[in-house]
Amino acid sequence: MAKEEKKAPKLRFNGYTNDWERKEFSKIVQRISTANSNKSLPNIEFEDIDSEIGTLNKSTSQLYKRKKGILFEKNNILFGKLRPYLKKWFLADFSGIAVGDFWVLKPSDNQARFVYYLIQTSSFYNVSNITSGTKMPRSDWKLVSKTKFYIPMKLSEKHKLGMILYLIDKLINLHERKCEELALIKKALLQKLFPKKDEFKPEVRYKNFSDTWEQRKFFDNIEKVIDFRGRTPKKLGMEWSAEGYTALSALNVKDGYIDFTADVHYANQDLYDKWMAGNDLYKGQVLFTTEAPMGNVAQVPDNRKYVLSQRTIAFNVDETKVTNDFLAVLLRSQNVQHTLKSLASGGTAQGVSQKSLSQLKVILSINPKEQQEIGNFFNYFDSLITLHQRKLEKLKQLKKFLLQNMFI
Structure with a gap:
């Protein structure tokens, strides 16, 4: 009898050997849809986020536009569902209003950084890039939310994985600013x-x-x-x-x-x-x-x-x-x-x-x-x-x- 393939990534931190588990994306995150137009909160629109970088291309002082959108809180994730091949995402470090074509995602276990990098993997991209619409293609939430992804069973492994990638992103941003x-x-x-x-x-x-x-x-x-x-x-x-x-x-x-x-x-x-x-x-x-x-x-x-x-x-x-x-x-x-x-x-x-x-x-x-x-x-x-x-x-x-x- 052939040995079952181990459900774990190729590269792991020391001390973690157990299999990862599969979960529907809707169990990993909660999608926020609360409409809000609070004039005291900054608005973020689709074009405000740099593709594949995850940073704003405008300062927050320029983002008070007094529009109606979806309320997001600190550690929520904004995922650009419009033309998903552009790969626009943002891990919020402040509260604001997401205007336009975003999913606002709240991780169910507070491991925001882990989820933030999960949505940047090829496995998530392959699903989110299956779109509806022609001129303005958008990711299909019904499909994505029902798709199962492998995630660690231990919160500590999620935390370490999210942290190392977050630190690399910080270094990337530092060198980009230096250039x-x-x-x-x-x-x-x-x-x-x-x-x-x-x-x-x-x-x-x-x-x-x-x-x-x-x-x-x-x-x-x-x-x-x-x-x-x-x-x-x-x-x-x-x-x-x-x-x-x-x-x-x-x-x-x-x-x-x-x-x-x-x-x-x-x-x-x-x-x-x-x-x-x-x-x-x-x-x-x-x-x-x-x-x-x-x-x-x-x-x-x-x-x-x-x-x-x-x-x-x-x-x-x-x-x-x-x-x-x-x-x-x-x-x-x-x-x-x-x-x-x-x-x-x-x-x-x-x-x-x-x-x-x-x-x-x-x-x-x-x-x-x-x-x-x-x-x-x-x-x-x-x-x-x-x-x-x-x-x-x-x-x-x-x-x-x-x-x-x-x-x-």
Whole structure:
């Protein structure tokens, strides 16, 4: 007789060996439906919650809208039933009014954090994502409430599981705020270290530099543009590989760094040779996204070979006129970004072509030492942002791993 499979997650805290039990979701939580329009309580609407983050994208001081909705209390859970694939959820740390498409859930045993992470698991998502409606699909409460989920029998295990994931979320939020703060500081420094519109000297300069900057056509600084937009493995009669040379596209070329976890594709040697055709990218070379999104700038991080993929181009600079590091910062300066938007074409997904870039004029330092000082400074600043971004991605991956392995 085959041994019955143990009903327990792969990963558990020490001291817990008993099976988990199955319970209908309606026994795990109570769904609150008390209508309320208390003018002294903040209102939270569907769009106020960031997808897959569980935080508000507005401060509570902005949320007093005096609307009618469902009363929620501290430690209630708001689950966005509208378009459930957007994954909107919020663990309340104050009382308020949930306006619109929310289920307000009160855990039956006060283990709010455990339930909060239960609704983020794939097992819950698979059920809640079975929707009714077409234009505005919503989760089906009758189906979800009757679905059975595995949960620990001991409250202490629920508490520990909820606590560890809660602490990881706190770290994720901390690094997200750090990245946002660094990005704001960087934006302010770009405004100070580059001339304002119609001016030829920056407001802040390094010591011993006082020369007036010079206006040039953008392409006067560029020897060659490497542009393989529209090229795909299929058009070359080939396919992506499981490993090999990483493809750089508009989805993984971010503002100041390469996200190697996004849009991951690889080319084998044959595809690389046919695709790049001798146009090897080199460390420090400037990359620019032309569309969706338009205007992201990063530099090739090392001398490993890369495939230049969708909606991304690279520049070979005229080293007598501009350094790669300075060019990368110049393209992200406020004046250049504003000009690029004015040159862009398209509706929702704006883009720029080489023809558009030929109309771009830039103001830049004529002193290579000043260029290098500015480039070095922002390289250091970008490294700080990248450091926190990598920590953030690792924490998100850790959370994903724990959700997959600490629940059934």
